Amino acid sequence: MSHKSDQDTAGLKDDAAPAPDVVVAEGVDEDVVEANRRVFSGWQWLLFAALAIAYSSFHLISLNVYPMETWSFRIVHITGALILGFGLYAGAHFAESESRTSPAWLTWFSYALLIPALYTLGQVFAMQQTLAGGAMRIDPQVETWHFGYPLMATTAVGIVISWVYRQARHRFNPADLVLMVCSLASAGYLLLVYNTPLRASTGTAFAPMGISWAAIAGSLLILELTRRVAGLALVVISVVFLTYVFAGPYLPGFLGYPGLSLQRFFSQVYTDAGILGPTTAVSSTYIILFIIFAAFLQASKVGDYFVNFAFAAAGRARGGPAKVAIFASGLMGMINGTSAGNVVSTGSLTIPLMKKVGYPGRSAGAIEAAASTGGQIMPPIMGAGAFIMAEITGIPYTEIALAAVIPAILYFASIYFMVDFEAAHKGMRGMHKDEIPLFSKLVKQVYLFAPIIILIVALFMGYSVIRAGTLATASAAVVSWISPNKMGVRAILTALQLAGTMAIQIIAVCACAGLIVGVISLTGVGARFSSLLLGLAGVSQLLALFFAMCISILLGMGMPTTAAYAVAASVVAPGLINIGIDPLVAHFFVFYFAVVSAITPPVALASYAAAGISGDNPMGTSVASFKIGLAAFIVPFMFFYSPAMLMEGSWMQILRVGVTATLGIVLLSGMVQAWFFGPLKAWQRVLMLVGALFMIYGGIYTDVAGLIIGAALVVMQRRLHRGREKATAA
Incomplete structure (x- = not known):
């Protein structure tokens, strides 16, 4: 809905005439308009702006003032995202000119589809009157012939037409209007039935057939919206899982199972066993609330301040812009909950600056991708992962946020020293004093950190997440009143509109992930996977962990973090728990690998987004970001061998493990970059790797051995460094 086409306005002031208080970052908080998002004007813009504001306001009111019945609230939550999503995101590429738009007959055919779509919606009202008149249930013939078949046909044809219908970016597609009506019809029937005793019949032979029809249409609509906002990866995985539901009886070995009928499966998948389950529970409460919080921060330009603060704090260090990317991406990424989105918002500024001070395009993109991915593991918000983990495990959120502290420090320490050693190796400079904001000026606005x-x-202090999030959102508006970007009524409405738009992707992804979770729970494939891990653990627990790592990364490839973790937590985590691993350790293990799938070749969303900005090869950038984020592939194994890493143990144990693991990460970074205080020979790199692994392992004896190796390397490198300095001086 924004009138801006992209975020190219974010950037640099003219270097030729730097001002003493130069503002380096501008426009970081601007709304990024995706390639398939419509840009409306006039009454259409007003209409969808009003819908987005109403959608965000509905959640704030329902969560804080007038709570709804749980299933009804989640259905409205998904349906609102479907209506906004089909209105704002096109199903096909936009026409480059009026001459390339779709023919008139396709437009009229799309409008004609509205007749059966509106008929099914009318039938929902008719059925509501029937039940209100005292009927115990709806006639199955009415459900099938007057609701089910028309809804299914209209939904399927509307989706297909939306794939081929091309129009200008500022115009609305009538086929998408059909899908919006179908979304209302499907949700209307489910709301109607789930508020009667018929709700108890879901998953049985006595369930009304209309539930299955509404669930099938609803699932198709969710899959289509997910394709539009998140790409094909999650849709393909969902289709594979759905195929398994009906192909299971014909599969050999541990994958085989007796099978489910179409009616039994779909009458249960659109309940809290699937689509309305944990993923939607989190997206409809915590995630939507923190998206509104992030939108309020954006509306008050706090993102610009975060990035400028990072420039002032780290810009003058060697390789300064790369270190700025680490700090800025960590701050922004923990709030916005998406690695690729974080790359786009901060990378448009930091990547060109990194190239300016000497980083190759590939390194610049890789550093930004790795840092943005790390934002997902940065407490206290951790994107949205901490809330999903709390929902699935029942472990208090505060305990999860505390457990994430040391792993986050290790991850960002790894990237920092990777960047620092590369800058030292290549002789890169930091930014000049007149190129960055004055720290003394920015400190005066440090109150902008107050909402966080x-x-x-x-x-x-013990407030619920919803109360704390609402309080933080309100404080963002209040704090803005003493900042240069005061939030009045218009700015607050803009923030609510932005939140409604930002929420579409994550809600679609969570609903789609819920579909997969439903397949896993209803078919029992998770239990069979657990038995496989149990068999591997009988041979070696390390082998079982390695296999779990591969599956978590594979499930997460091409998927947003939230969906990647939700699916991995359903498939992999129960298996790890069954082989004796603590639930917190098991979930953090799969969460980390679901997160780093964003920088793991061959499908690395964050790396590909960074490559688009840096202009380098996407695959090369993904390999480079994998190398920079290497620590994230080692740290989860540390959870298993040293639970103190997750704050489980005495304070002395936690302190020892935290310090030695950080030193180990420094050695690992030096080994990867082949530089410590100077260049490293092959045998020194091998020795450094051994010392790093000893300290990362976390045992007392291995820590001592690692410290001895590290100290010897420091002494050796310092002597060589002094020798080189004397030779250079002579």
Whole structure:
């Protein structure tokens, strides 16, 4: 809905005439308009702006003032995202000119589809009157012939037409209007039936057939919206799982199972066993609330301040813009909950600056991708992962946020020293004093951090996540009143509109992930996977962990973090728990690998987004980001061998493990970059790797051995460094 086409406005002031208080970052908070998102004007813009504001306001009111019945609330939550999503995101590429738009007959055919779509919606109202008149259930013939078949046909044809219908970017597609009506009809029937005793019949032979028809249409609509906002990867995985439901009886070995009928499966998948389950529970409460919080921060330009603060703090260090990317991406990424989105928002600024001080395009893109991915593991918000983990495991959110502290430090320490050693190796400079904002000026606005501090304090004081999030959102508006970007009524409405738009992708992804979770729970494939891991653990627990790592990364490839973790948590985590691993350790293990799938070749969403900005080869960038984020592939194994890494143990154990693991990460970074205080020979790199692994392992004896190796390397490198300096001086 934004009138801007992209985020190219974010950038640099003219270097030729730097001002002493130069503002380096501008436009970081601008709404990024995706390639398939419509840009409306006039009454259409007003209409969808109003819908987005109403959608965000509905959640704030329902969560804080007038709560709804749980299933009804989640259905409305998904349906609102479907209506907004089909209105704002096109199903096909936009026409480059008026001459390339779709023919008139396709437009009229799309409008004609509205007749059966509106008929099914009318039938929902008729059925509501029937049940209100005292009927116990609806006639199956009416459900099938007057609701099910028309709804299914209209939905399927509308989706296919939307794939081929091309129009200008500012115009609305009538086929998408059909899909919006079908979304209402499907949700209307489910709301009607789920508020009667018939709700108890889901998953049985006595369930009304209309539930299955509404669930099939609803699932198709969710898959189509997911394709539009998140790409094909998650859709393909969902289709594979859905195929398994009906192909299972014909599969050999541990994958085989007796099978489910179409009616039994679909009458149950659109309940809290599937689509309305944990993923939607989290997206309809915590995620939507923190998206609204992030939108309020954006509307008050706090994102610009975060990036400028990072420039002032780290810009003058060697390789400064790369270190700025680490700090800025960590701050932004923990809030916005998407690695690729974080790359686009901060990378448009940091990547050109990194290239300016000497980083090759590939390294610049890789550093930004790795740093943006790390934002997903940065407490206290952790994108949305901490809330999903709390929902699935029942472990208090505060305990999860505390457990994430040391792993996050290790991850960002790894990227920092990777960047630092590369900058030293290549002789890169930092930014000049007149190229960055004055730290003394930015410190005067440090109060802009107040909303995040209030959020953290409220959570640890025992406030519920919803109350703490609402309080932080309100404080963002209040704090803006003493900043240069005051939020009045218009700015607040803009924030609510932005939140409604930002929420579409994550809600679609969570609903789609819920579909997969439903397949896993209803077919029992998770239990069979657990038995496979149990068999591997009988041979070697390390082998079982390695296999779990591969599956978590594979399931996460091409998927947003939230969906990647939700699916991995359903498939892999129960198996790890069954082989004796603590639930917190098991879930953090799969969460980390679901997150780093964004920088794992061959499908690395964050790396590909960074390559698009840096202009380098996407695959090369993904390999480079994999190398920079290498620590993230080792740290999860540390959870298993040293639970103190997740704050489980005495404070002395936690302190020892944290310090030695950080030193180990430094050695690992030096080994990868072949530089410590100077260039490293092959045998020194091998020795450094051994020392790093000893300290990362976490045992007392291995820590001592690692410290001895590290100290010897420091002494050796310092002597060589002094020798080189004397030779250079002579």
